[in-house]
Amino acid sequence: MSVLVVVEHDRGAMADASLEAFVFARSIADQLGEPVEALLIGADAAGLADVCAAHGAVAVHHAPIAGDYGPEAYGMVIASLAPVLSPSGIVACGTDRGNEVLAHAAAELDLPFVANCVAVTAADEWELTRVQWGGSLNEEARLTSTLPIVSVAHHAVDAEEASAGATANVMEHIVELPEWASRSLIQDRVVLSEGLTLATAPIVVGGGRGVGSAEGFDVLEALAAKLGGVVGCSRAVTNNGWRPHSDQVGQTGTRIAPQLYIACGISGAIQHWVGAKAAKKILAINTDPAANMVVKADYAVIGDLFEVLPAIEQG
Amino acid sequence: MRVLVCVKRVPAPGAKINITDDGQAVDATNLGHTMSPHEECALELAVQLVEAHGGESHVLTLGVAEADEQCRWAASIGVTKATLVDVGTMGWDPQRTATALTDAIRSIEEADGPFDVIIFGNESADTGGFQVGIRTARALDRPMVNAIKGVSISDDGATLEAQREIDSGMEVYRLPMPCAIGVKEGITWPRYPTMRGRLASKKLAVDVAGSDAAPGGQTMVRLNRPEETVSETVILGEGAAAAPAVVELLKELGLWS
Structure with a gap:
């Protein structure tokens, strides 16, 4: 028996989120006294076995199906291999793809799936802690299942190698998928930005209602450009039409985890906070010293962002 | 075109979400209710799909009898049919x-x-x-993509x-249609109800159904508030005069070049 990690990748490029799934899977496997194994789906994922080994997989199962990512096809691969590999549990990271693929697999297997866990006590019956309200509340839950299927909340654990340079035994599995499973494969891609994004930038400069207008974001753009970061915003800003929704940081926008988040004129409503709290450090710039964002931040400057930001930019 | 949209009645919390003493639910005593932002x-x-392609839109919700409010809100926006699966509680597990x-x-x-088309929130x-x-969607054999x-x-x-960001x-x-999708906030800008819409929502006949679905394998034990590491906020200064301290911090973090 083993704990099986479903590895997320994009056309052969490992998603960093998968490394968090390995850490979470190892914590479960240690409780059960079992090893971790990995599942790579897609012909283009063949090159990822060594990374899986370095992150603790003693065996790597590879299902080299053709074509790009598709939630139904990937879910069916897991559902087909589950009885063959008979793991003690299946783990992925709770990203868009991770949660979606496990949900499809669980639906096919008619088994429960618990999304966005932060802790597991594995015994005959698993006891889990999972997030609700985007991370504002925790739910203690009990899972009754012949095969526990869980995702770990993204950014809940830090990625960490298990044994650098380790190698794993790679096993290839040919999975015959039903024709219908290919109806939801990616058919095309539109590239909108080549550079830094909210999810990858080391610095995010975020603006809230206090920025006051679309033009007000010019000072945030200038500082972000100087620091090599990108601009984000709160829900109040997108609701006012000052920035596109793709810039929104929060429960219903992007969840960020930069080295530093500079939150300017943001009150810190929970919807925003849960999307920003994975930042390593937070600097709040606000006229109100009692603002939730200021109270929760690591650092704060009390003052008008239109005076503070240009002064920082000029060094 | 026939379009179904599935929504869930949820509390609309303010700056803090309170939990009932027994830990079984969000304390909604002083809260209004809404539907999830994605929904x-x-x-x-x-x-919009029905406006562009003709046909009929239908809203479906599962929960308490008060979710009638969310059905009527949908009607005030332009949906013309509604079904409420009244299960008397908001705590049903995902499989059920x-x-x-x-x-x-x-x-x-x-x-x-x-x-x-069947539309869910993400x-x-x-x-x-x-x-x-x-x-x-899987049970109905419809292709489904989320996000x-x-x-x-x-x-x-x-x-x-369908485009995923x-x-x-x-x-x-x-x-291929018929199909299902799970959508995220930002796919549309929700409109406000018109006076005509509000009148239509009052006249909406909400079809109330029950369910004998069996519970699934995930059982909630209780809710609690995650421990937050409360860090003492270091105040770097006030106004533009704080800039040198911020630059110093950026250098310390290796983020200033």
């Missing part, structure tokens, strides 16, 4: 919820004909199970093109 956009999308929705959709489709704002739409932020229908009405741009899926 407000799903609702708007359903109405999906089974009940599947049964309800089958029964609506038997009466009124099949839906061309995940509910409260429990966030990330699976009810997918389970329901969608753009939609268009092909000229021949046979394909729904990723870090560098968009992934494009082309789903």
Whole structure:
């Protein structure tokens, strides 16, 4: 028996989120006294076995199906291999793809799936802690299942190698998928930005209602450009039409985890906070010293962002 | 075109979410209720699809009798039919919820004909199970993709093109219809109800159904508040005079070049 990690990748490029799934899977496997194994789906994922080994997989199962990512096809691969590999549990990271693929697999297997866990006590019956309200509340839950299927909340654990340079035994599995499973494969891609994004930038400069207008974001753009970061915003800003929704940081926008988040004129409503709290450090710039964002931040400057930001930019 | 939108009644909390003493629910004593933000956009999308392609939109919800309020809100936006699966509680697990929705959709489709598109929110704002739409779509044998932020229908009405926002741009899926999608906030800008819409919502006949779906394998024990590492906020200064301290901090973090 083993704990099986479903590895997320994009056309052969490992998603960093998968490394968090390995850490979470190892914590479960240690409780059960079992090893971790990995599942790579897609012909283009063949090159990822060594990374899986370095992150603790003693065996790597590879299902080299053709074509790009598709939630139904990937879910069916897991559902087909589950009885063959008979793991003690299946783990992925709770990203868009991770949660979606496990949900499809669980639906096919008619088994429960618990999304966005932060802790597991594995015994005959698993006891889990999972997030609700985007991370504002925790739910203690009990899972009754012949095969526990869980995702770990993204950014809940830090990625960490298990044994650098380790190698794993790679096993290839040919999975015959039903024709219908290919109806939801990616058919095309539109590239909108080549550079830094909210999810990858080391610095995010975020603006809230206090920025006051679309033009007000010019000072945030200038500082972000100087620091090599990108601009984000709160829900109040997108609701006012000052920035596109793709810039929104929060429960219903992007969840960020930069080295530093500079939150300017943001009150810190929970919807925003849960999307920003994975930042390593937070600097709040606000006229109100009692603002939730200021109270929760690591650092704060009390003052008008239109005076503070240009002064920082000029060094 | 026949479009179904599935929504969930959830509390609308302010700056802090309180839990009832028994830990079984969010304390909604002083809270209003709404639908999840993703679903407000799903609702708007359903109405827009019918405006563009003709047909009929239908809202489906599962929960307490008070979810009638969310059905009427949908009608005030332009939805013309509504079904409420009244299970008397808001705490049904994902498998049980999906089974009940599947049964309800089958029964609506038997009466009124099949839906061309079924729209879910990507995940509910409260429990966030990330699976009810997918389970329901699988049970109904409809292709389903989650996390969608753009939609268009092909000229021949046979394909729904769905776009998913990723870090560098968009992934494009082309789903044969009938199909299902889970959408994210930002796919549409929800409109406000018009006076005519508000009047229509009062007249809406909400079809109330029950469900005998069996519980699934996930059981909530209790809710609690995560421990937050409360860091003492270091005040770097006031106004522009604080800039040197900020630059010093950026240098310390290796983020100043």
